[in-house]
Amino acid sequence: MEKKVYRELGLTDAEFERIVKTLDREPTPTETAMFSVEWSEHCGYPRSRKYLRLFPQKGKYESLVGEDAGGIVYDGKAIIFKAESHNHPSQVEPRQGAATGVGGIIRDIFTTGARPIALLDSLRFGPLDNPLNKFIFSGVIDGIQFYGNCVGVPTVGGEIYFDEAYAGNCLVNVMCVGVCERDEIARARAQGPGNSIIYAGSKTGRDGIGGCSVLASSEFAAGECEKRPTVQVGDPFTEKCLIEATLEALKTGLVVGIKDMGAAGLTCSSAEMAAAGGVGVDVDLDKVPLRETGMEPWEIMMSESQERQLLCVQRGKEQAILDIFHKWGLEAEVVGFVTEKKQVVIRSGDKIVANLPADELAKAPIYEMAFEKPKTEKPKVKKPANNSRHLLKLLADPNIASKKWVYEQYDHMVQLNTTVYPGGDATVLRLKDKDWGIAVTTDCNARYCQLDPYIGAQIAVSEAMRNLVVTGADPAAVTDCLNFANPEKPDRFYMFKSCVEGIADACKFYNLPVVSGNVSLYNESPRGPILPTPMIGMVGIVKHINQRCSAPFKEKGDLIILLGETKTWTGMPDIDLKVEAKVQKACLEAIQLGLVKSAHDLSEGGLAVALAECCILGKIGASLNLNEPVDNNSLLFGEGQSRILITISPDNIFPLSDIAMLNDVPFQILGKVGGALLSIFKKQKKLLELPVKKMSDTYYHAIPNLLTPAETGEKR
Amino acid sequence: MKFGVIVFPGSNCDQDCYHVAKNVLKQPTKYVWHQETDLSGLDCVILPGGFSYGDYLRTGAIARFSPVMEAVKKFADSGKYVIGICNGFQVLTEAGLLPGALHRNRDLHFICRHIELKVANNKTAFTSACKTGQTLNIPIAHGEGNYTCDAATLKELKKNKQIVFTYAGENPNGSLQSIAGICNKRGNVLGMMPHPERASEAALGSVDGMMIWRSLLKR
Incomplete structure (x- = not known):
């Protein structure tokens, strides 16, 4: 085979040699294509897998790890969640790129048998001061609303940051959470020779061919628009029908295993289901429903057409399953069967176009990547x-x-579950048949990671926990999207390695399992690398839904209290995990005892911004008198970690101080809620005073003001 | 009162409406698949929100051809209650059960937020527990809720007191005269953009939607 062919598919010379050696012959074009997608960074993680093994898989709650999406078990319910990136497709075609990112992660969740109940989006863009960044920003938001709203899964949270480093390579990370009974979980495997392989969902077309091997596994060069055909097109209506049909099919008990056709489409789903079940599969491409004529076998195998699933169904029971999908107006065909011999056999016409050992496909090589600590500038505090x-x-x-x-x-x-709305720290969802609920959040301060990847990653984990704790949730488990630049450059790879180590150590310390995740490398363009962005998605348990808490100040006269200690601000926070854990424990205990009326995490912009947000959200002012022994800038705007702002009724000051002291947490009464101004004094000297109305207008209008009427559609 | 919740492919508030009717209102409730034609035994049919048939072509434009819609027309003609919420309202206008149409929102965006809804007429089966002029805190969630009709129809709506709800305060979607919900002349078919099922339990932030259900249950 010509070098050009496999190189264009993303395989290296060494990888191609290994394939020839394994097969003891040259691979067919279809086989070459299959290896190229399975061994790509996006599917096989050859460059990152070594470090991902550092993540703990067990934690304080029973965890479910090892399938496409992981989760935890609480009170008989499986809470399944995962995050996935769709960065490069969104940079190339923002609306469809983001939309299909949403669709893909939802499918990962409901193929486990869990009904998707929440979506979160962690987004990064270039600054809103140039038309291209605005176009990408509005396009991504439009794609998310287009897909998420139609498919009927609430988009309840996430985060958005703007930085020059993302101008040539935006980040679109989507997290989905689903819930089912513990004993209803479906497996992503084929089993039982003779059982049938059923294809269900949309037809297969030419969209998204090479999406993961070509688009997701190399950095952007000039002329990135030529990659547009590798972006898929989403149809949320079909996805909604597919959710209902799949959950209905799984309820029959006739489905042995099921897998989403996501990245690498039919190749990935057939090979991985076979490998996971320790069997082989025999698939006839002539039976695959096609959108267009004349598709080559390798195109069918590589297509990333959306809204498709592969099921393994008990022999003789196929019709019952086909009927369910047909009822929902979807395609469904028996396309193959399970075999004893552990080979993936793909037929087209009367030819066998691929005949590969399932294990080999699923066993991407592991590479030792060079790393080197880059020089970083110390931040300056102005x-x-x-x-x-x-x-x-x-x-x-x-x-x-x-x-x-x-x-x-x-x-x-x-879906009628959202009880603490987006706009605060984390979103809280109830479960209709339980008196407990869950809180969900995503977090990552990439600038800290750029300054110190190990500590920055630990802060991302700690802050995600703090976001959950202030809503009254006990942090339970982690998913992640590890967004980094080209791993083949040692300074970039150092960032990846250090962040993973930081997350792993923090999760071990806090006893949190990493139940699922995603790696997105090669996030760099001619404009340079992105900031290291290890997005942390986290789920917590609110043990009694009535003990949930939210950020807005509630009532005049409530005492404003700071848990934790304010330190001199140097431009990069430090973190002591032990101190962090104590502050969180004290806050959670106080919330669970019903002492706390509002709680808000201190993060970007420090105490002043946290206070302003509590005033704006609560539509009420506050007056404070500070006397901590640090300079005014550190006091007001320092981003020191392990601090939480709470309010309590004055009657509760004694039980609260008991909790703080028992947990060895410093706390201070800063002032009182009330009035129409935020006024901050230090030893009777006024440091800051602003009307809540003015802060509120600034806070809410900032982003729409950066977009022209044509971009927001709003009449102003 | 026996409720039926219609399920079109692409409906996504069907399970929410079912939950409220069955578990909150504690009424006998069943799903009705869009290909069914038998609504006997039911007292009230809900057309839920969502994106029936993906809302491709135009919102509600394909759903009106579903077999169940013929049955809904007969059901309404017999004087029984029909409520179309959000996409359900759009389907009712497309099917000719209610006058007018729902355009894209003025700002061309989907909007999901709590709004203040004013009861414009409490002499209907759906608002008898309210006072006229009373405001209800109920969320909206739509991209096409900009109600419109011609001048003659508007005159007719006013004359027959068919305007049931209007937006109090800011008009979120540009709808004609801030119209948020209307009924038919006979008063047994209601279409509204806001989602009362999302404001029927304290845990979700408002129980004002209960005023509508309570009115109906008095019948």
């Missing part, structure tokens, strides 16, 4: 001349400003 003006500037910064313009375009209420 002290603001005027604190009030500085706070307004921060509230108008798109990284801090309200994302209401975005989340109000998402249906965040459908």
Whole structure:
């Protein structure tokens, strides 16, 4: 075979040699294509797998690990979740790229038998000061609302950051959470020779061919638009029908295994189901429903057409399953059967176009990657001349400003579970048949990771936990999307390695399992690498749904209390995991005892921004008198970790101080809720004063103001 | 009161409406698949929100041809209650059970938020527990809720007091005269953009939607 052919598919010379050696012959074109997708970074993780093994798989709750999506078990329910990236497709075609990112992760969840109940999106863009970044930003938001709203899964949270480093390579990470009974979980495997392989969902077309091997597993060069045909096109209506049909089919008990046809389509699903079940499969491509004529076998195997599933069904029971999919107006065909010999056999016409050992396909090589610590500049701290003006500037910064313009375009209420709405720290969902619920969040401060990848990653884990704790949830388990630049460059790979180590060590310390995840490398363009962005998705358990808590200040006269200690701000926070755990424990205990009326995490912009947000969300002012022994800038705007702002009724000060002292957590009464101003004094000297109305207008209008009427569609 | 919740392919509030009717209102409730034609035994049919048939072509434009819609027309003609919520409202206008049409929102965006809904007429089966002028906190979630009709129809709606709900305060979607919900002349078919089923339990932030259900259950 010509070098050009396999190289264009993303295989290296060494990989091709290994394939020839394994097969003891040259692979067919279809086989070459199959190896290229299975061994790509996107599917096989050859460059990252070694480090992913560091993640703990067990934690404080029973965990479910090892399938496409993992989860935890609580009170008989399986809570399944996973995050996945769709970065390169979204950069190339923002609307469809983002939409199919949503569709793909939803399928990963419901193929486990869990009904998807929540979506979160962690997004990164270039600054909103140029038309291309605006186009990508609005396109991605539009894609998410288009797909998520139609498919009937609420989009309840996430985060959005803007930084020059993402201007040539945006990040679109989508997390989905689903719930089912523990004993209803489906497996992603084929078993029982003679059982049937059924294809269900949409027809297969030429869209998305090479999406994972070509688009996702190399960095952007100039002329990236030529890659547009490798982006798939999404149909949320079909996905909605597929959710209902699949869950109905799984309820019959006739389905032995099921797998989403996502990245690498039919290749991935057939080979991985066979490998997982320790069997082989024999698939006839002539039976695959096709959207167009004249498709080559390798195109059918590589197509990433959306909204498709592969099922393994008990022999003789096929019709019952086909009927369910047909009822929902979907394609469904028996395309093959399970074999004893562990080979993946693909037929087309009267020819065998691929005949490969299933294990080999699923066993991507593991590479030792070189790494080298890059030089990083120390951050400089600039002290603001005027604190009030500085706070307004921060509230108008798109990284801090309200994302209401975005989340109000998402249906965040459908399914009737959302009890703490987006806009605060984490979102809380009830479960209708239980008195407990779950809280969900995503988090990552990539700038910290750039300054210190190990500590930055630990902060991402800690802050995600803090987001959950302030809603009254016990952090339970982690998923991740590890977004990094080209791993073949040692300074980039160092960032990946250090972040993974940071996450792994933090999760071990906090006793949190990493139940699922995704790696997205090669996120770099001619404009340079992205910031290292190990997005952490986290789920927590709210043990009694009535003990949930939210960020807005609630009532005049409530005491404002800071849990944790404020330190001198140097531009990069440090973190002591032990201190963090204590602060979180104290906060959670106080919430669970019903002492806390509001709770909010301190993060970007420090105490001043946290106070402003609690005022804005609660539509009420506050007056504070601070006396901590640090400079004013550190006090107001320092981003020191392990701090939480809470309010309590004055009657509860004694039980609260008991909890703080028993947990060895420093706490201070800062002031009281009330009035129409946020006023902050230090030893009777006024540091800052702003009307809540003014802060609110700034906070809510910042992002729409950056977009022209044509881009927002709004009349202003 | 026996409720039936119609399920079109692409409906996504069917399970929510079913939950409220069955578990909150504690009424006998069943799903009705879009290909069924028998609505006997039911007292109220709900056309739920969602994206029936993907809302491709135009919202509600394909759903109106579903076999069940003929049955819904007969059901309405017999004087029984029909409620179309969000996409259900769109289907009812497409099917000719209610006048007018729902355009894209003025700002061309999907909007999901709690709004204040004003009861414009409490002399209907759906609002008898409310006072006229009372405001209800109920969420909206739609991309095409911009109600419109011609001048003659508007005059007719006003004359017959068919405007049941309007948006209090800011008009979120540009709808004509802030119309949020209307009924037919006979008063037994209601179409509304806001989602009362999302405001029927304290845990979800508002119970004002219960006023509509309570009115209906008085019948």
